Amino acid sequence: MILVKTRSALSEQLQLTGNEVEVGFVPTMGALHRGHLTLVARAVAENPVVVVSIFVNPNQFNDPDDLKRYPRNLEADLKLLEGTGCHMVFAPEAEEIYPGPDNRKFNFGKLETVMEGKHRPGHFNGVAQVVSKLFDIVQPRRAYFGLKDFQQLAIINAMVKQLSLPVEIVACDIVREESGLAMSSRNELLSPEDRKEAALINQTLNRAAELAGEKTVKEIENWVTETINNSPALTVEYFEVVDNESLQRIGNWSEEGEKTGCIAVYCGKIRLIDNVRF
Ligand code: PAF
Secondary structure (H helix, E strand, O other): OEEEOOHHHHHHHHHHOOOOOOEEEEEEOOOOOHHHHHHHHHHHHHOOEEEEEEOOOHHHOOOHHHHHHOOOOHHHHHHHHOOOOOOEEEOOOHHHHOOOOOOOOOOOHHHHOOHHHHHOOOHHHHHHHHHHHHHHHHOOOEEEEEOOOHHHHHHHHHHHHHOOOOOEEEEEOOOEOOOOOEOOHHHHHOOHHHHHHOHHHHHHHHHHHHHOOOOOHHHHHHHHHHHHHOOOOEEEEEEEEEEOOOOOEOOOOOOOOOEEEEEEEEEOOEEEEEEEEO
16 A cells, blocks of 8 residues: 655556546545445455545645544554555645645536535535546546545535536445444544444434334424424434435425435534435
């Protein structure tokens, strides 16, 4: 496994593998956990060459404190990646990705005005900026993203379509801690008590999926919000049952199309997201 920090070094390494070789790409912000390693394992199984990027992208943080406290530990990340079959780790400094300001403004229409897009203004524009740059550098045939970031996946798919990029986006299932809590780099920032309490999020979503036959959409949305807010450690920012394609809120279970309940919850200062299929 080779660690490279510059675009030119990465291009050089990729050229050594040959132009025709299909590259699998796992973009990350580091603080790797089992969820990331699952993406890497899938990429390794499906591609002869695999690149993992580790870059905490300042442009996608709307809250400077969130950026400051985001966990960073390159040494530990490299240790976790050793032996996964990943060939190259691209860990650039910010100047390497953004030699000047990136003024590009993407337009994802209604996909970006709801949920994460509504509560984290500018977040998805920053995600699209960095992912488009990383795709340009790595030139992957396939790129792997976790379904925990459900809306991010829709945005990336829309971006790939808009820019006609020759990359297949592979959506991978959420990986969970034993308690059911969705794996996230931010979980590291939770106290042991809060981490235990945060398991209520997934438990409540699972129960909601079971109750969907008995309650209306509105009732389910209220029930989930109230149940989680009953914990003194947790505060729901939003819970919405949305159409998988449009990401717009549904009114009735009888509406066509697949549906997912998406949630954002504050556990103290730490913001967690999760989702469940209905
Ligand atoms: O999901 C993430 O970790 C980030 O949003 C991504 C895709 C690596 C872009 O910085």
